[in-house]
Amino acid sequence: MRRRTVALIAMLIALHLALLFAGFIAPYDSTAQNRQIPYAPPTRLHFHDDAGWHPRPFIYPMTVGPDGYVEDKNRSFSLYFLVRGSSYKLLGLFQTNWHLFGVDDPGRIALLGTDGFGRDEFSRVLLGGQISVAAGIAATLIALLVGTVTGVLAGFYGRWVDESLMAGTELFLSLPWLYFLLGVRAFLPLHLSPVATFFLLTGVIGLIGWARPARLVRGIVLSVRTRNSVLAARGFGGSDFYLMCRHILPEVFGVLLTQAALLIPRYIAAEVTLSFFGLGVNEPVSSWGNMLSVLQQYSVLVSYGWLLAPVAALFVTSVIYALLADTLHSRLEFLST
Amino acid sequence: MNYFGRRLVRALLLLAGVSVLCFLFTEMAPGSFFDEMRLNPQISPETIAALRSHYGLDQPLPVRYLRWVKSVARADLGYSIAYNTPVAPLLWERAKNTLLLTGVGMGVTWLVSVPLGVWIGTRRDRLLDKVVSLGSSLFISIPEVVIGLALLAIVVHWRILPVGGMHSADSDSLSNWLRLKDTFQRLLLPATVLVLVESCVIVRHVRASVIEALQLPSIEAARAFGISNARLLFRHVLPVAASPAISLFGFSLAGLISGSLLVEVICGWPGLGPLILEATLSRDFYLVIGGIMLSGLFMVAGNLIADVMLLATDPRIRVEAADAP
Numbered sequence: 001m002r003r004r005t006v007a008l009i010a011m012l013i014a015l016h017l018a019l020l021f022a023g024f025i026a027p028y029d030s031t032a033q034n035r036q037i038p039y040a041p042p043t044r045l046h047f048h049d050d051a052g053w054h055p056r057p058f059i060y061p062m063t064v065g066p067d068g069y070v071e072d073k074n075r076s077f078s079l080y081f082l083v084r085g086s087s088y089k090l091l092g093l094f095q096t097n098w099h100l101f102g103v104d105d106p107g108r109i110a111l112l113g114t115d116g117f118g119r120d121e122f123s124r125v126l127l128g129g130q131i132s133v134a135a136g137i138a139a140t141l142i143a144l145l146v147g148t149v150t151g152v153l154a155g156f157y158g159r160w161v162d163e164s165l166m167a168g169t170e171l172f173l174s175l176p177w178l179y180f181l182l183g184v185r186a187f188l189p190l191h192l193s194p195v196a197t198f199f200l201l202t203g204v205i206g207l208i209g210w211a212r213p214a215r216l217v218r219g220i221v222l223s224v225r226t227r228n229s230v231l232a233a234r235g236f237g238g239s240d241f242y243l244m245c246r247h248i249l250p251e252v253f254g255v256l257l258t259q260a261a262l263l264i265p266r267y268i269a270a271e272v273t274l275s276f277f278g279l280g281v282n283e284p285v286s287s288w289g290n291m292l293s294v295l296q297q298y299s300v301l302v303s304y305g306w307l308l309a310p311v312a313a314l315f316v317t318s319v320i321y322a323l324l325a326d327t328l329h330s331r332l333e334f335l336s337t
Numbered sequence: 338m339n340y341f342g343r344r345l346v347r348a349l350l351l352l353a354g355v356s357v358l359c360f361l362f363t364e365m366a367p368g369s370f371f372d373e374m375r376l377n378p379q380i381s382p383e384t385i386a387a388l389r390s391h392y393g394l395d396q397p398l399p400v401r402y403l404r405w406v407k408s409v410a411r412a413d414l415g416y417s418i419a420y421n422t423p424v425a426p427l428l429w430e431r432a433k434n435t436l437l438l439t440g441v442g443m444g445v446t447w448l449v450s451v452p453l454g455v456w457i458g459t460r461r462d463r464l465l466d467k468v469v470s471l472g473s474s475l476f477i478s479i480p481e482v483v484i485g486l487a488l489l490a491i492v493v494h495w496r497i498l499p500v501g502g503m504h505s506a507d508s509d510s511l512s513n514w515l516r517l518k519d520t521f522q523r524l525l526l527p528a529t530v531l532v533l534v535e536s537c538v539i540v541r542h543v544r545a546s547v548i549e550a551l552q553l554p555s556i557e558a559a560r561a562f563g564i565s566n567a568r569l570l571f572r573h574v575l576p577v578a579a580s581p582a583i584s585l586f587g588f589s590l591a592g593l594i595s596g597s598l599l600v601e602v603i604c605g606w607p608g609l610g611p612l613i614l615e616a617t618l619s620r621d622f623y624l625v626i627g628g629i630m631l632s633g634l635f636m637v638a639g640n641l642i643a644d645v646m647l648l649a650t651d652p653r654i655r656v657e658a659a660d661a662p
Contacts, residue, residue: 170347170351171351171354171355171358174351174355174633174636174637174640175355175358175629175633175636176592176594176595176629176632176633176635176636177595178595178598178599179595179598179613179628179629179632179633180629182598182613182614182617182625183359183362183617183625183626183628183629184362185617265478265480266480268480269480269481269482269483272480272482273480273481273482273599276482276602277602277614277617278618279617279618292482292486295486295490296602296603298489298493298500298501301486301489301490301493301494302493302494305490305494308486308487308490311482311483311486311487314480314482314483315479315480315483315487318478318479318480318483319475319478319479321478322474322477322478323478326474
């Protein structure tokens, strides 16, 4: 393994660990409001005051001055690691209230500022990332699952099975997918619980996206089907199901992996887009998309630039996945030649 | 039936399939446009029922579908409940703006990316090639929503351009020239986003196919015969390298309506996108279906045009088409 690949995989793992343990890393709950500090700018960490240097960073609380927020230098709150705060479920299983860092009450630390309800943007980006990235991965799994099944069936049986399934892929490929996604979403209930919305959203995105993986898989199956090893296995009396599982699917695996790396960021972006339009995960639960929807008002965008944080997060995620897809693609080509 | 006829029939079948899918989904929808009225105590249930039957919403699915097909034949494309008019004029009003935006975007995209792709393809591994290749592979991986919002933030923060809508508020009092300039300025941001998003794909494909064509034995031979570089490029390389670009051109045409939805919403461009989004939120089904069908029409037509162009330029496809039953 080259050093670049190792670094890439390390970044990928770090990203997902950060999202997996978002509840621990985030100092606050994503829905915890603080109406006293709406649109507060990012809190600055200080190491130095009149008394000199301190090894432990501290913050000053925000107060409203004549020109917006200023730091109130009369009081300060030290930053502590491993503190007890609001309770949450770690990994969705263990009830706990430990957080990676925090400040004593009544201090509030907002590393990326706060939104219009005074909710901590940093916590919301992390916890919203859980939803957005999970939606992308789940939708990809659905698309790949449906695509693989149809692709293998079409390639393996050929004839009318192939023709009807491929006509289906042509239909889905010629759909204007974003319009269609809007349409489908329009036909489904608008106000649902966040969990139901999440499953609806991933289901819809995944089911619209099955066509392209299906075509790729079918192409591979067509070439694998006539290999001597497969013919021999059939000659020995292997059933269709056995042939598909034992001889065809392993060949498809590499392409599926590359497709997954390509599709996950695209479907994360799809979730972000739909939630941006107000058709995805609803408030108060955060997702990168619904956090961005306030930016449709230009005045918010101009004055409170830190609310673009989800854009940066989405950017980083997409680039990491794109690099992964690139690496996978070139390694597979290397293996197949 | 000849090749073109077969593709045309297939395209029409695809459109019919899209419309059937749309109607199947409306059947699954639990809500309707009149749901909000039910919460209003001043509107009696009888009134709502009367409205539903007035708009034909109480009919079973096949009847609604047939009625819709009839209205398509009248070029109405159904009836918008929210706007209380046929859908087609509403769509057309907005589609003009969308086509202005995407047309400009597509024109600039192709005028820039084809020469650029050919240029860096013939000068492989030089500095410009490396810069453009790296830049395009970076931009290709960035979601459109990120590019759009980031550019919008830059433009709005430094007040580089006016954004939002097509005209400024006082546009009626302006002279024609100033009005044109104003619209052009407002067009610039969404068009730039479209160009950035699309040109990366095209530049990469054009570059790859030019590089591939340059390695053909026939090109080697032509070079050995002493044919000049310019003639080699225009007479021998480009015709061979054109096929992928033509397919992509078809995709570009196909996206003329549907490609700009997100950009329109982000930049506030009054095209089809915001209209359909609004219709989605208010569950104005026929308007949404009209939007899907219009963009589907462009999708299908774009692919059809690409097929025909490939047929005209690529001899291999002509042979295949003649062989096919």
